[in-house]
Amino acid sequence: MSHDEHKKAIRDIEALSYYAKKFQGLRVDRAHGVAPHKPILLLSVIEKVRREIIIENKIYLSSELIQTFLKYWSI
Template sequence: MKIEALDYYAKKFQRLRVDRAHGVAPHKPILLLSVIEHIQRRIITKNQIYLESKLIQTFLKYWSYLGSLNHRPDISRPFFHMRSGKFWHFWANSSYEHLISSGVKLKTFAEVNRAIRYAYLDEDLFEFLCQPDIRGSLTAVLISRWFPGQYALIEEISQTDRFREPPAYLPEDFSEFYRPQ
């Protein structure tokens, strides 16, 4: 096992750059939990993370339990800004390669969806997340840093498709993805 690489990603999960203007914005940690669940459930089997309905629904599910009332549950911004962590990368749609590499910030779901075909992780990180024991360790690091004391709740959330309540300030772009149970 590549201990140095595992330690590197554990630190990256602990040091995610999040918006703190109105309290800690949990978008990136929730997006990572969503991706991890999709890898665990084998919805994601290749290192390609598409901004599609299943991922959006999973993100909104976690948000309904763990999200902040001070922030909007918009997946497009963390999907785009996760690249600041240096382990999340993009495969651009045709004719958008220059835009993605230029440093322009994409702000809306439509912009992100138009420019990015899919995101992908560093190969080492993806391989780690495909291994149950290592995935569990990295998930524990993520939870202990961003959602302390919530491990049992997050384990429960990962085993269900149920939403708790409609996420506060649900952007209109995402209302079609919210499915209360």
């Protein structure tokens, strides 16, 4: 592993740690038990960004986003 690859790997790990802490701090609706809608929606959006389906700084409700949300919800 080159020095640059090593630095990138460290940045990636730091980013994952940062976002893991943010996920832990998400407030979820507990009125009817635990309903983790926010984390599941966030995971769905992350997947769509990673796959370059969401490419702008706006998120629109689409059938693809709904399908991804339901996929994670059913797990």
